[in-house]
Amino acid sequence: MGVLWKLEPATAAKHRLYQRYLDAWWPILLQTSQKTGYARPRVTLLDAFAGPGRYEGREPGSPVFILDRLLNHDAVDRMNLSPRRVHLVFIEKDRARHAHLVAELEARFGPVKDLPVRVEVRRGEAGRDSLAVLDELGAWGNPILGIFDSWGSVNVPLGVMSRIAHNRSSEVITTFGPNWFSRREELNADTLDTVFGGRGFWTPADAELRSDERWRVWLHTYRDALRRAGFGFQLQFQLVPRTGQPLYLVFGTGSPAGLKAMKEAMWKVDDRDGESFRDPRTRGAEPDGQLDxxxxxxxxxxxxxxxxxxxxxxxxxxxxxxxxxxxxxxxxxxxxxxxxxxxxxxxxxxxxxxxxxxxxxxxxxxxxxxxxx
Ligand SMILES: C[S@@+](CC[C@H](N)C(=O)[O-])C[C@H]1O[C@@H](n2cnc3c(N)ncnc32)[C@H](O)[C@@H]1O
The missing domain is CATH 1.10.10.10 (Winged helix-like DNA-binding domain superfamily/Winged helix DNA-binding domain)
Structure with missing residues (x-):
């Protein structure tokens, strides 16, 4: 694959979900509470598998639409944006994609150092570097949203998720690409140990051989991992686009309000472009044929x-x-x-x-x- 690639329907659907969710997330975290007058001192968004910032058809990649929707949010005037207060961190491993992302952000928004928020674009490894960059930015003690959007090899150690889970008002979204669950032979057992927190936690899922069951058991297994990491609430689902391959998402949050906000975002995008969210708990019961x-x-x-x-x-x-x-x-x-x-x-x-x-x-x-x- 080159520096840019084609935007798949499932990725477009996932972007719509992120956009809806972030449209709700930013004002909740950044606006001053009308009741108490309290404003959070700092909020950090970490997009740890950032990509090059654009797709082959010129559609914006996640760093671009995240920044764009924040800067142009309806409630932006009430958010007190400042580079000290709002941090956006983008990590990309690939040299050429990292360079593309830097250039893309500059072309779209001008020099990032002049923006009303702090934007860090790092070339690095999501699993290895996420905690260090959060340390460096002084993110801990204030809300963090971590987006871990790899294609195939989710290789972020559970220890990273656990640090975020134990941080105040923090959440993570982890995605699994198409076929992740059927390609076990490409996944390294030692990596899976760090991702799931130990061999005993993931080998039962790997023993599931029925192809339509694998995604369900692996999603449950990752969901359980996020629970062990310390997230009080977790949500897992298959995102099925109108055409093309599905994607899988697991969301971890410490609060029922976070869970509700994510579900509301799903309701807002649901059906609009023919996508749906499949619950691994159900087998897709058909409506009663008697009903008109x-x-x-x-x-x-x-x-x-x-x-x-x-x-x-x-x-x-x-x-x-x-x-x-x-x-x-x-x-x-x-x-x-x-x-x-x-x-x-x-x-x-x-x-x-x-x-x-x-x-x-x-x-x-x-x-x-x-x-x-
Ligand atoms: C699914 S794409 C990201 C798409 C992007 N988040 C978006 O929605 O537009 C995954 C990206 O992660 C990068 N990548 C792969 N392994 C990585 C790692 N260990 N750390 C950081 N980035 C990585 C790839 O080069 C690729 O650009």
């Missing part, structure tokens, strides 16, 4: 109904607890989706109301007792 198009609009997504049923297999729960489980454990669904899904499952006789009175968030729900013959 207009009825379908009235009904919950079959994936949601399947997931609520999965939660109830674990035991009785209130609607509120089901909502919390949907937020923590599923790719797209939010607490607000629980009540409608339970109502619908109840109407179909697929769940039972355990508490008296009408169905509310406090109602206890279970699966119907099995009929014994």
């Amino acid at each position: 198009f207009f009825q379908l609009a009235e009904h919950s997504d079959p994936d949601l109904l399947e997931l609520v049923t999965q939660r109830l297999v674990l035991g009785t729960a209130t609607v509120e607890e089901i909502g919390d489980w949907l937020l923590r454990e599923t790719t797209r669904w939010m607490p607000k989706h629980a009540l409608k899904a339970v109502r619908e499952l109840r109407g179909d006789g697929a769940v039972t109301l355990q508490s008296p009175g009408k169905l509310t968030n406090k109602s206890r729900i279970s699966l119907p007792a099995p009929v014994r013959s």
Whole structure:
């Protein structure tokens, strides 16, 4: 592959997701709180596999659109941008791509030293150099968003994720390229040990031989790794573009608000260009063939109904607890989706109301007792 390459549909879809997410992330972190008057002293975004800044068809690469959307954000006047306060760090390993990125940023934005934020473009190795550059910039103690967007070889040690996880209000997004999960023979076992935190953590996933199951088990395995690293909340999904190969993302955050913001970003891009987010927990249940198009609009997504049923297999729960489980454990669904899904499952006789009175968030729900013959 040359310095630039063609923008694949899955990458374009991923960019739309990042853009939606960052549009929400910057003001949350940079605006002064109206209640307390508190403003965070520093915020750092690390794009550790930055790329050359542009695609063959001239579409912007991640460093360019990240900077562009920050500088042109609707709320930029309330963000108090300054080079001391806002740091954007781009790491690229390849010499020619690094040089291209430096030139591209300069061509688009002028000399980076004159920008209202600090922009560092480093030639280096994401796994080896991320912590050192965060040290150097004094990023710790304030929010960091780490984007680890490699193609095939996710080689960032879990120790890096763990440092970020234990830092205040910090998050990571890790992507896995197409075919990552089916190309195990190209992956070095010692590297995987550092990425997953030890051999015992990843060899069970590697033992899965069914091709359509591999992505699910590997994503779960990486999600578990981020949990062990210290992220209280994790989200994993397959990003399926309208055409072309899918990509895989795992997101780690310390707060339910971060999780909600990422899900809201997914809802905003969902379907717009035909992409979808596939939850590894579901098998892509087809809608009931009996329903016509207009009825379908009235009904919950079959994936949601399947997931609520999965939660109830674990035991009785209130609607509120089901909502919390949907937020923590599923790719797209939010607490607000629980009540409608339970109502619908109840109407179909697929769940039972355990508490008296009408169905509310406090109602206890279970699966119907099995009929014994
Ligand atoms: C998937 S591309 C990045 C695309 C870019 N983030 C975007 O969205 O436009 C991965 C990039 O990481 C670079 N790379 C590969 N290994 C790396 C490493 N260990 N550290 C930093 N960059 C690396 C590659 O040269 C390539 O430019």
